[in-house]
Amino acid sequence: MLSSAAAPLRKTALHALHRGLGAKMVNFGGWEMPLEYSGILSEHEAVRTRAGLFDVSHMGEIEIRGPQALDLVEWVTCNRAAKLAVGQALYSGLMTERGTFLDDLLVHKISDTHYLLCVNASNQDRDFDHIVSQNKCEAEVENAGPRYSQLAIQGPRAKQILQPFTPVALDPIRYYHFVFGKVAGVACLIARTGYTGEDGFEIYFDPEFSDRLWNKLLQAGEPFGLIPCGLGARNTLRLEAGMCLYGHEIDETTTPFEAGLGWICKLDKGRFLGSASLVEQVQAGLRRQLAGFEMLDRRIGRDGYPVLIAGQQAGRVTSGGPAPFLKKNIGMAYVPPASSSVGAEVEIGVRGQAAPARLVALPFYKRTR
Amino acid sequence: MYPSDYRYTKDHEWIKVEGSTGTVGITDYAQHELGDVVFVELPRVGAQLKSGESFGTVESVKAVSEIFTPVSGEITEINSALVDSPEKLNLDPHGSAWLVKIRLSDPQEVAHLMDTAAYQAYIAGQAKEHSA
Numbered sequence: 001m002l003s004s005a006a007a008p009l010r011k012t013a014l015h016a017l018h019r020g021l022g023a024k025m026v027n028f029g030g031w032e033m034p035l036e037y038s039g040i041l042s043e044h045e046a047v048r049t050r051a052g053l054f055d056v057s058h059m060g061e062i063e064i065r066g067p068q069a070l071d072l073v074e075w076v077t078c079n080r081a082a083k084l085a086v087g088q089a090l091y092s093g094l095m096t097e098r099g100t101f102l103d104d105l106l107v108h109k110i111s112d113t114h115y116l117l118c119v120n121a122s123n124q125d126r127d128f129d130h131i132v133s134q135n136k137c138e139a140e141v142e143n144a145g146p147r148y149s150q151l152a153i154q155g156p157r158a159k160q161i162l163q164p165f166t167p168v169a170l171d172p173i174r175y176y177h178f179v180f181g182k183v184a185g186v187a188c189l190i191a192r193t194g195y196t197g198e199d200g201f202e203i204y205f206d207p208e209f210s211d212r213l214w215n216k217l218l219q220a221g222e223p224f225g226l227i228p229c230g231l232g233a234r235n236t237l238r239l240e241a242g243m244c245l246y247g248h249e250i251d252e253t254t255t256p257f258e259a260g261l262g263w264i265c266k267l268d269k270g271r272f273l274g275s276a277s278l279v280e281q282v283q284a285g286l287r288r289q290l291a292g293f294e295m296l297d298r299r300i301g302r303d304g305y306p307v308l309i310a311g312q313q314a315g316r317v318t319s320g321g322p323a324p325f326l327k328k329n330i331g332m333a334y335v336p337p338a339s340s341s342v343g344a345e346v347e348i349g350v351r352g353q354a355a356p357a358r359l360v361a362l363p364f365y366k367r368t369r
Numbered sequence: 370m371y372p373s374d375y376r377y378t379k380d381h382e383w384i385k386v387e388g389s390t391g392t393v394g395i396t397d398y399a400q401h402e403l404g405d406v407v408f409v410e411l412p413r414v415g416a417q418l419k420s421g422e423s424f425g426t427v428e429s430v431k432a433v434s435e436i437f438t439p440v441s442g443e444i445t446e447i448n449s450a451l452v453d454s455p456e457k458l459n460l461d462p463h464g465s466a467w468l469v470k471i472r473l474s475d476p477q478e479v480a481h482l483m484d485t486a487a488y489q490a491y492i493a494g495q496a497k498e499h500s501a
Contacts, residue, residue, distance in 0.1 A: 040430040041405040
């Protein structure tokens, strides 16, 4: 995890505060980020049962403006941005011409001529270059990451904790919708989105106000059981919720259909980058498919471990580890479609030994609303 | 924090020798680096090990860490309570969360291990490397 050479790690505006809170810091995609504060298990539990506050300012923002903005978004992404209402967000994929993932992202429609894309930190610059290279319609493309900090407040009590800080009524904001409003006097984009499987908000604002917002929310949240959470819990939470992570379930070799993300791939919306390859794939049939598994003994199938079907290697674990809330060891893996049915018994190669596992439906965890 | 009658390895195991038996565990530094421990795999009683050989694994949410025996000998006892309560390793790594007991085949090997002062200096150096 530690690389000695290479460029210095990037830091968010909250770096010093994380250090002050005693966070264990790690290199994540070129950013020095908090892995954990009090511990992954307690942070995970806080988000499932109360609330957690995450600094996700490493995430990238790309803004697209102009009369042709929608055309460009529709060309480079696979979901149907055209159906978005102002104030609505959409999970989508940034496609290569082979119909594979250059990244996954959230598309926010700010106006008919203005879209904000939230992309993965490590892909930000490459995504921007790609979009610019595909921009045949003179839309304005801005790599806006440095203009934003982003906090995620997640968990069943997130709304309760956030509400006193904003005149915006949070309750009417529907899932995957957003509004502009002030939080603690700071102008924010407040989106009801998240990467944890819980209710919550992701707020985007000028980095200058990072300390103020972080400290206010942390203080106000304390009586509600809110604690600061790091990328460790973010990963166990999203895995439990069956969400894909770029570089694990999805990358430049995987398509939305293989990843179980056919629902974000709208082949009937008209041509887009990669759509021809995706049509071919649908016609030819999939050669592999993402599946969830749970371990049947106490061993842990981890990222990169082989998946064995009838004793033969049939795939690899893309993400695997403990599911702290479900108290099981779970994971996701690519397997041949013929062997991907729920209930199928497989084995995970755990350091040279075959450990029994069973394929289960995704997501592993779904909150009760 | 680090008991003065223990000896330590560069891989962050400790051993407490009483007569011809050593009790082995992982250090507080190791448990802190690992984070929440969720799984411990220990050898069978009777296993014969050479010093430096891997005899089990400790897994946290994020990582798998092999454990290496500081000395050669035969495993005489394992702390099976850890199998059901691996989190004890985060709470009491130098005490009740010991891993195995081993009958030393060559008590001279202990002399090659770090004493408490040397180990503390060693982890201070590691911490510095991390924050650099």
